[in-house]
Amino acid sequence: MVNKDVTKVCIGRLDELPEQLGKTVYIEDKELAVFKLSNGSIRAIENRCPHKGGVLAEGIVSGEYVFCPMHDWKISLEDGIVQEPDHGCVKTYETLIEGEHVYLVY
Numbered sequence: 353m354v355n356k357d358v359t360k361v362c363i364g365r366l367d368e369l370p371e372q373l374g375k376t377v378y379i380e381d382k383e384l385a386v387f388k389l390s391n392g393s394i395r396a397i398e399n400r401c402p403h404k405g406g407v408l409a410e411g412i413v414s415g416e417y418v419f420c421p422m423h424d425w426k427i428s429l430e431d432g433i434v435q436e437p438d439h440g441c442v443k444t445y446e447t448l449i450e451g452e453h454v455y456l457v458y
């Protein structure tokens with residue numbers, strides 16, 4: 353349920369998002385990495401690694417994590433937290449699947 357104070361923007365068709373691969377999506381001033389997991393759920397996070405700005409949409413997905421393509425930091429797609437022994441976090445975004453389409457909600 354989306355209330356009236358939030359913005360909902362379509363970020364593509366569900367069947368066009370590649371499974372287990374990231375897709376870069378630009379919305380206003382935001383650059384997001386969007387992932388469709390093997391269980392069909394969608395995750396969206398800020399597209400820049402907090403270490404040295406690696407493009408997370410180009411990372412390797414494993415379960416609920418993405419590994420940064422630059423130096424392999426492991427980042428949760430659930431809450432954006434960088435896993436030990438590294439530290440930091442990226443912003444996560446709420447997504448919504450409605451029919452054939454995926455929406456970003458913010």
Ligand code: FES
Nearest residue numbers: 401403404406420
């Ligand atoms: S830039 Fe992502 S791990 Fe270094």
